[in-house]
Amino acid sequence: MKTGSGTIKGSRSGIYARKSGTGDLTVTTGAGTVTGGVYGIDARNKGQGSVVIETGAGMVTGNSVDGIFAYNTRFVAVGDNVTVTTGTGAVQGQRNGIRADNWGTGFIDIATTGDVTSNASAAIYALNSGANSTDITVKTGPGTVQGSTRGIDARNFGQGSIKITTGGGVTGNADEGIYARSVNAGDIGITVASTGTVTSLGPHGDDFAVASTGASTTLIVSGTLKGGGGGAVEFDQTNAYNDRLELRPGFQITTNGAAGAKNTVLAGDGTDTLAFGGTGEDTFDLGDIDDGTNTKQFRSFETFRVESGTWSFSGTTTEAFSQTGGTMKGTGTFGGLTVTNGTLAPGNSIGTMTVNGNFTLGSGSIFEVEVNAAGQSDKVLVRSGGSVNLTGSVLRVMAQNGNYNPTTDYTIIDNDGADAVTGTFSSVTSNFAFLTPSVNYKAGDGNDVVLTMVRKTTGGGGNTGGGTTGSGGTSGSGGTTGGSPSGGGTSSGGTSGGGTSGGAPTYVSFCSVAQTRNQCNVAHALDAFPTSNPLFGSVLTQTVAGARQAFNALSGEVHATVAGTLVDDSRYVREAVLGRLMQAGHSGEALSASGPQMATYDSGAMMLGGADLYDGKSLVEVPASAPLAFWTRAFGAWGDFDRNGNAASAGRDLGGFVSGMDAQLFGTWRVGVATGASFSNVSVDDRYSGADVDSYHLGGYAGGMVGPLALRGGGMWTWNEIETSRAVLFPNFYERQKADYDAGTGQIFGEIAYPTQVASIGVEPFAGLAYVSVDSDGIRERGGPQASLRGSSFDQDVGYTTVGLRAAKTLSWGDTEITPHLSAAWLHAFDGVTPGASLAFATTGLGFEVTGVPLAQDSALLDAGVDFAISDKLSAGVSYSGQYADTVADNAVKGRLTWLFN
Known part of the structure; x- marks a missing residue:
């Protein structure tokens, strides 16, 4: 049967369903409430099949017995399963909130979402009474489960197991929070999820948060247990079952807060295991493990094992631990320790772990040791005459940031016993890029394990012994470096040492970890430093990531990038001059809007779009009538230059102006001079670098008409005052470096165009050439003593071609003439798109080449704007200009003003 959103109320049962014969008995409720004087829902199967009850958002109440009663036949060989699933609605009963009795051959499965409560007994009671019945499964969701006696009471007299999982609060007001009993030794599994809390409020000595009896029990705790008068957990105390408590990160085992409540965990008489598993990190105090006095929290466990997760141990225990996975950390003291898999990392950061007994690192285990530049390291103290066995394990050295002395010794296993160390590490690794651990297994009093950081080599020549050249030295961790009579290579075919010494060892180069050309160039220079140089030492002791950061930081890449931006910025000066020449050549026409001057006005001139002629000539041939013109163009630009796998990205902000004066010459030609200033900021954020550039x-320039063609050209020189600043920052190193120097930008440029009109629109296809050259003074940085750079002048030469089309049309708006205009072009750069600089370290004079972020090889130029005539002598305009390429995006806003004199 199925109900909806209405209210159901009965004097005995809100819903009573009974079935005999075959088939399942199913009851489903929705959002409506169900209330009965005895049972809220009473479902009984007297025949074959299962009982299935599903409730929704509505509350179910049984006023004198059960909220939900699900019963399967007493005919043992006939009945099947009992399934109860509740929705968000609460279930409340006087005796039990939910009671499931199965006398058949199947299982009981109870899953709750909302609250379940009872006033006289357990909130959830699950009973498999049939001798052939199978499992009991109870899973609670976020709702509260609270019983007058127990929260959950599960008893299995059949052949199956009991599995209970809690996701919310489960409380027993007078007895256990969870009680599980298995009569025929089916296993019991109880899981308290991270969101779950199981509480006993019972005050008596037999009241526990969780109690089990009759079978081996596995209890997994990621959430919280709050013990009652007896404690937090009690496994079977009569029979010798093998019980297991697994703690997972986030667990808490405490009391209910009442006087006399306990947090103790009582294992049974079998071989019981306290395991540490799960994922994530947590801590554990070994002092909570009972030492036989029955006075501590965790009692009667025989086996202690770390299986997964990361666990930090403190305190002391006399018990021996094993590790089969996960990570063990901390400063704890153990009665013995055997690691067959997983990672042992003593300390929390750098610290000491103690083993009062045998210490074994087996195959599959990793011994992770942190070291620092002060000579401190993680270590294990082996005491009480314990033995040390390292056969098959791996040593992994983790270096903290610092300026290391490459010959520092670190004792990582301190053994007070008499026996020699058994076995060696199968491999030794570190996170140093250029240092490697060398391990001595007979240090101290003959059986301590000590590592020393030495420079990595690729192996040197061996000795010549007895006329036969010895083999090469062994490279890598723990090997004997070739290159000396006592250590390089093994003698062969004669007496040892009878010949000459082999070659010197070859050290691993700094460049070997570089990822870019700039990094490698810097690394090669550093490789040639004296080993006593402080900067050399700072790089030598880096990790791979730290070394790459160091190479980038030391490169001075900003100097090369600035050279490239000076070349690129020259475009704005060039465009301003060419725009003025184009404007002057089209006085009174729409195409003049592309220049600093708006369309000039003369009493006889016609605006583009008319069909009349002026002086018998086409409009595009109208001469510039003003003998003298002053003009100015202001611009503001912002751009990004993307990284190229070598140099870092750069950003540039630019603002400035160009002003000029020109006069009419030879009829249609104009000749003028231009001057201006601009100010830019270049940022290379990934290199913590930047530059401010003031340019003057x-x-x-000159331009005019040759037949139907317009010729325009000019030359400009720019004085650039550059101030750079960079933070040289990498692990354990910081300096601030600054430099002031000058650079000059020279450029010559020309353009040929064919102005015409199409459908009353002025158009002009054009092509241009430009040559730009940048040359700087020498670079001398000032700042910290180690990383300052010197540089000879850098230079960069780039040629450009431009091909494009301009269009404009003049319109009347009342008494004002406005001219929208548009230009699109392809800009191609020849050679020189990657700027470079030759630099050297000031302390040693050792140099390297570095390149900056490249300019675009090919890009699209777009210019769009609108101009307007203020009077016949004064005009103004504003436009947007953009440069677009795969690696460059540059945007500018331009404004201009022109004043004519007759």
């Missing part, structure tokens, strides 16, 4: 421009 001066040049000349």
